[in-house]
Amino acid sequence: MAYRMVCLMKQVPDTRNITADVLREDGTVNRQALPAVVNPDDLFALEMALDVKDKYGGEITVMSMGPPAAIEVLRDAMSRGADHAILLTDKKFAGADTLATSHVLESAIRKNGPFNLIFCGRQAIDGDTAQVGPQVAEKLDIPQVTFAEAIEFLDQDDIVIRRAIEGGFERIRGRIPLLVTVTNAAANPRPPSIKRKMFWKKAQTRSSVQSEEEGEMLERGLLIPVWGLAEVGCAAEICGFQGSETWIKNVENVKLTAHEPKSFDTSETGIKELINELINEHII
Amino acid sequence: MENGVWVFIESDSGTIADVSLELLWKGRELADQLRCELGCFIIGHQVSDAASDLIAYGADMVCVADHAQLVHYLTLPYTRIAVELIKEYRPSIVLIGATSTGRDLAPRIASHMRTGLTADCTDLQIGEYKFGKRIWKELLWQIRPAFGGNVIATIVTPETKPQMATVREGVFRQPDADPAREGTVVDLKPTLTEQDLIFKIVERVKAEKKVNLKSARIIVAGGMGVGSKDNFELVRELAGVLGGEVGATRAAVDAGFVDHERQIGQTGVTVRPNLYVACGISGAIQHRAGMQESSRIIAINTDSDAPIFSVAHYGITGDLNEVIPRMIKAYKEKD
Incomplete structure (x- = not known):
């Protein structure tokens, strides 16, 4: 079955x-200065989907919710072998907590039609x-x-998955449809194919191409669909900042007090002094 | 029992997880502050005996869902039972351990209840929240380091109930048992549907916990400054000589220097040993959150501006490859 x-x-x-380049004077990180990457665990999720496709056949639609720049994630996924990509972007999606994010993703998945398996990374490194x-x-x-590590068996609707638990693993058997979150202990992501990468590098969203280019881009399959609030069909009040039930009360910069540790030099005498002090105080 | 504070008690083959007891300790404090009851629920098999212990540890009410098929955690029936309980008792706060079970269950419940959930809190408090002209009194402040260096965020869930948070092991203390405490036990006698059991565990391999960082008196921990898996041997050697345990930062764990179970910090375990030796650790807030309450901290780092020095009692600015062997030598030569 595909x-x-x-x-x-x-x-x-x-x-x-x-x-140090991305630290502000007060010690906080300038998020904008960090390079944007595909969330590492998500590449393992894509690999698991690609493996199912290789072994049993099927089609993979990749979805990413984020600003227009998140198209880069979709170009990457297409270069690795995904079949379709949809960018979920709308100003109304911004400022979403995990609950509001899940509302948009749920609506987009339903809108995309019937599915058998949904894959995502175990967690994102920014939160x-x-x-x-x-x-x-x-x-x-x-x-x-x-925390899935491998799909060990798949036949029609039956599936066996190995998942990580504290200090070991579980083999769990059940039926699809199913959502799987994948850890970085799963099979390593394949690299993008160079040919596909060259091709998908040119992919754009409709709004970012000149109208005279649109026809050609569409014909070559290089226009990545963008779904906003209207396309996803999700109520505005459950999306983005408005739909978030966790609110940030305040963010505090932790001021490290001007506390000076007692310092010892690295010479044998210096270290001996430290060890003796610890011994005298019955710490070691 | 409405508006109470509730804790999910995680158990495996009858043993209650440490993190659940730690949450009972914090839950008791929050419930006293809110002048409400502390409830808890335990799902599993042959867990009825635990109820009296949970009352001794501070719970006013224990709901027990005992069923042979629930001996190990399964997403669907555990979620359904938890959601039904929450709908019936309408707690104001639900606390869950940030274990592989808790991290599977908590978002599922929060999604069903359409409420907020904050992961990996490093502190919980009760306080008010003002937004424009509106004031909420006695909300749960869900406190955690946020992305971006030295930043701590306080998160609230003003408009929906329950307010939910997960917390890692070691963040809070273990409660003392008081066998004289009294409380109510509710036996839920759950019936399971075919849909609940659509997934079954066919095999489960779980090694006994090998390391217990929380109870170690001395911890020698390494960060990226250690440089390689091979070089981590130095950290192990010092720990061995001092009779301590080996710990690590998340970066060192991610780099494969040591096993995940040795990770200290916000997304690992929180420790309070008598002595903490930080080797090649810069001291990001996520790491400091898990070790800054150690009685004595030694920092060894080549960068004298590393934030770790500001929480350390003793500082050595230098290369750990020189410093650690000298520490071992000095300790062995003690009279």
Whole structure:
């Protein structure tokens, strides 16, 4: 059976390598200065979907909710072998917490039509909540398997998945339709094909191309559909900032007090002094 | 029991998770402040005996859902039972441990209840919130480091109930048991549907927890400054000599230097040892949140401006490759 799959992906600021260049004077990170990347776990989710497609056949639609610049995530996913891409962007989607995000994604998935499997990364590195996947599954009223490492068996509607738990793993058996969140212990993402990459590099959204180019872009399949509030068909009051039930009361810069530790030099004498002090105070 | 504070009690083969007891400790404090009751619910098999313990640990009411098919966590029936309880008892606050189970269950419940949920809180308080002319009194302040360096965000859920938060192990204290405490036990006698059991666990491999960072008196932890998996041996060696445990930052864990179970910080475990030796750790707030209450902190870093020095009691600006061997030598030579 050929499976209809949706893969949810997100563009995130790369928080993995925060260097001094992106720190403001007060020690906070200038988010805009960080490079935008595909959320790492989402690439593992796409790989799992591509593997299902390779083995059993099917089609993968990749969706990303974010600003227009998030089209880059879709270009990347198409270069790796996804079949369709949809950019979910609207000013009304901005400022969404995980709940509001899940409303938009649920509506977009339903709008996209019947599906068998939905994949997303375990968590996004900019918030680490791991909440959106389960929240979408609940709204779609389908089961979920979180922290998935591998699909070990798939035949028609039957599926066996290995998922990580504290200090081990579980093998869990059930039926699709299903939403799966994938960890970075799953199979490594394949690289984009160079040919596809060259092709998809040119992909644009309709609003960003000149009208005279539109016909040609459409013909070559390079126009990526953009769904806003109207296309997704989600009520404005449950999207974005308005639909968020967690509100930020305040954000505090943690001022590190001008506390000076007692310092020791790195010489043998310096270190000995430290060790002796710890011993004298019965700490070690 | 309406408007109470509720805790989800996670259990595995009858043993209650530490994080659930820690949440009972915090939940008791919040409930006292709000002058309301502290409830909890436990789902599993042969968990009825736990009810009296949970009351001794501070719960006023324990709801028990015992069923042979619920011996291990399953998303659908656990969510359904939790949602039904929340709809019946309408708690004002629901707290859940940020374990693999809690992180699967909590968003599912929050999505169903259409309410807010804050992950990995490092503190919970009760306070008011003003927005324009509106004032909410006695809201749950869900406090956590936010993305972006030295920033702590306070998050509130003013307009929907319950207010939900997850918390990692070690953030709060274990409560003391008071066997004389009294409370109510409700036996839910759940019936499961075919739909509830659409997924079944066919195999489960779970190693006994090998490391217990929370109870370690001495922890020697390494960050990216350690440089490589091989070089982490130095950290292990110092920990071994001092009779301590090995810890690590998230970056060091992500880089594969050590196992995830040794991760200290907001998304790992929170520790309060007598001595914490931070080797090659710069001291991002997410890490400091998990270790700054250690009695004594030694920081070893080549960068004298690293934030770790501002929480340290002893500082050594230098290369850990030189410093650690000298520490080992000095300790071995003690009289």
